[in-house]
Amino acid sequence: MNNRALNLVFRLTVFALLFTGFAQMPIFARYYLADVPGFAWTADYHLNHVLHYGLAVVLLALLGWRLPLALRRRWSASAVLAALCWAGIAITGLVRVMKNQPDAFFSPTLVMWVDWTHLGFVMLLGLVILARVLAARRKAA
Amino acid sequence: MRMNRRSFLAAGLAAAAGSVAGKAQAGETGSGQAVVGGEVVLATLLDLSKCIGCGACVEACREANAHKYPEPVKPFPKMYPAKVKAADWSDKRDVDDRLTPYNWLFIQTASGTYDGEPFELNIPRRCLHCQNPPCANLCPWGAASKDGRGIVSINDEICLGGSKCKSVCPWHIPERQTGVGLYLKLAPSLAGNGVMYKCDRCKDRIAAGGIPACVEACPEGVQTIGPRDEILAQARKLAEETGGFLYGDTENGGTNTFYVSPVPFDVLNQAVEKGPGKPHLASVANPFTTEDTLARAVYAAPLAGLAAGVLHLVRGATSEDGNE
Ligand code: SF4
Ligand code: SF4
Ligand code: SF4
Numbered sequence: 001m002n003n004r005a006l007n008l009v010f011r012l013t014v015f016a017l018l019f020t021g022f023a024q025m026p027i028f029a030r031y032y033l034a035d036v037p038g039f040a041w042t043a044d045y046h047l048n049h050v051l052h053y054g055l056a057v058v059l060l061a062l063l064g065w066r067l068p069l070a071l072r073r074r075w076s077a078s079a080v081l082a083a084l085c086w087a088g089i090a091i092t093g094l095v096r097v098m099k100n101q102p103d104a105f106f107s108p109t110l111v112m113w114v115d116w117t118h119l120g121f122v123m124l125l126g127l128v129i130l131a132r133v134l135a136a137r138r139k140a141a
Numbered sequence: 142m143r144m145n146r147r148s149f150l151a152a153g154l155a156a157a158a159g160s161v162a163g164k165a166q167a168g169e170t171g172s173g174q175a176v177v178g179g180e181v182v183l184a185t186l187l188d189l190s191k192c193i194g195c196g197a198c199v200e201a202c203r204e205a206n207a208h209k210y211p212e213p214v215k216p217f218p219k220m221y222p223a224k225v226k227a228a229d230w231s232d233k234r235d236v237d238d239r240l241t242p243y244n245w246l247f248i249q250t251a252s253g254t255y256d257g258e259p260f261e262l263n264i265p266r267r268c269l270h271c272q273n274p275p276c277a278n279l280c281p282w283g284a285a286s287k288d289g290r291g292i293v294s295i296n297d298e299i300c301l302g303g304s305k306c307k308s309v310c311p312w313h314i315p316e317r318q319t320g321v322g323l324y325l326k327l328a329p330s331l332a333g334n335g336v337m338y339k340c341d342r343c344k345d346r347i348a349a350g351g352i353p354a355c356v357e358a359c360p361e362g363v364q365t366i367g368p369r370d371e372i373l374a375q376a377r378k379l380a381e382e383t384g385g386f387l388y389g390d391t392e393n394g395g396t397n398t399f400y401v402s403p404v405p406f407d408v409l410n411q412a413v414e415k416g417p418g419k420p421h422l423a424s425v426a427n428p429f430t431t432e433d434t435l436a437r438a439v440y441a442a443p444l445a446g447l448a449a450g451v452l453h454l455v456r457g458a459t460s461e462d463g464n465e
Contacts (some may be wrong), residue, residue, distance in 0.1 A: 009415065009435070010242030024279070024305075025281045025282075025303065025305075026303035026304065026305050026308075027332070030225060031222070037284075045279055045305060046279075046309070046428060049279060049432065050431050050432060050435070053431075053435040053436070053439060054434055054435060055443045056439050056442070057190035057435065057438045057439055058442075059442075060439065060442035060443040060445035060446060061442040061443065061445055061449075062446060063443060063446060064442065064444065064445065064446025064448075064450060065446040065447070065449050065450040065453070066441040066446075066448055066450060067446075067450060068253070068447070068450040068451045068453075068454050069450060069453075069454065072454075076325075079142070090443065093439075094440070097432075097436050097439050097440075098191070099438070100278045100429070100432060100438075101273075101433065101436060102272050102273035102394060102395070102429070102433065103272075103290075105287050105288060105289055106286075107288070107289075108286040108294070111210075111277075111283045111286040112282075112284070112286075112296070112299060113442070114283065114285030115281065115282055116282075116283060118222040119281075123255060125173065129150060131340055
């Protein structure tokens with residue numbers, strides 16, 4: 001697979017992870033998305049949970065693949081921030097998977113913070129990417 | 142009741158503080174250390190042949206946990222869209238024939254005939270404290286979780302009342318009260334709808350070296366609490382000796398509540414009244430077999446990707462375009 005194809009897979013995976021991630025919150029049924037014909041599955045928590053796991057496998061593999069390449073690049077401040085967000089998302093996601101194993105348990109406080117930081121890193125990453133896109137535009141103009 | 146206490150003591154869990162059980166334990170091990178050092182997963186056995194349906198456990202639960210019950214602010218904030226309905230039990234606190242935010246345990250009755258014999262059984266119903274609880278695993282907000290004793294509880298300070306735990310619980314145990322909790326401080330019209338409540342296995346009493354109020358109050362010794370392995374062995378033995386049936390050992394991937402009944406549970410399930418706040422007794426498969434398998438792939442994925450990436454570099458692959 002060439003880089004363009006990989007990039008496309010990466011972007012689609014991230015989009016699908018965002019979607020299935022937000023589907024973990026009880027919002028798609030409340031805000032009528034699940035009422036749209038063909039979209040009832042968006043309110044199916046179990047289905048979206050399994051999809052989120054499957055997509056996470058793809059994302060984590062792609063992030064792993066990119067790491068050695070990325071380490072050889074020169075890093076701007078925003079790239080460092082973005083990388084920290086990716087690491088944060090990946091680590092908190094992995095911890096969530098671990099705590100969902102039948103024989104595992106984590107303290108309720110840890111579970112709460114892991115859930116909140118997972119969400120927090122996603123929001124922060126969105127802001128960082130937005131800022132980078134805007135900066136790149138300004139440069140191009 | 143003595144038997145219950147004794148088996149609980151055997152758990153090595155009782156701390157020195159307060160209760161009779163605690164003092165006895167302190168004599169045996171010298172301190173409350175067992176609570177801090179060795180958390181053991183607890184389970185309860187309910188011998189349904191003994192339950193007379195007196196409701197003492199229900200009363201005890203309400204008394205012991207009254208301080209945790211919601212005191213909602215009224216009027217409730219208007220919620221959008223209009224189809225989002227408030228759940229208000231604050232004026233119906235006396236209801237004790239189903240689960241509500243103010244009643245975490247109720248007695249279900251089942252009567253009929255089995256094997257040509259008439260039966261009437263009483264079944265104390267509450268959260269089963271699943272080993273792999275969907276309510277906690279799927280809570281997106283970290284409000285529901287399972288602790289080292291296998292107790293599944295919902296943190297009323299952060300729960301937003303989205304009721305997802307209730308949707309994914311095979312028995313739809315948690316009950317919502319609108320007008321309380323964190324959502325009031327966020328965007329009450331747009332997200333959240335109160336707080337979800339259910340049995341927390343009297344975790345405050347257990348932490349203090351006591352036993353759940355419902356177990357303690359029962360005049361018939363219906364419930365026994367102790368380490369899961371021991372209680373499960375005891376439940377299996379009881380079922381075997383009495384020719385009875387077991388519910389909760391494998392349900393939903395395994396729970397920490399074992400019902401032993403002289404009548405099969407599919408017969409009981411037919412006989413009990415089911416509906417909102419009145420859970421069924423049907424068998425429930427493990428909902429997480431797919432996730433438990435996928436988890437291995439999730440752990441392996443970053444390493445596999447990394448290995449491939451390094452190989453790719455070593456083989457002298459050239460540039461990469463700069464996209465996060
Ligand atoms: S019975 Fe329902 S509420 Fe209780 S732990 Fe299991 S899934 Fe959660
Ligand atoms: S364990 Fe405690 S909270 Fe749960 S039903 Fe018994 S008395 Fe109520
Ligand atoms: S107190 Fe005991 S006998 Fe009475 S209803 Fe509860 S479990 Fe049954």
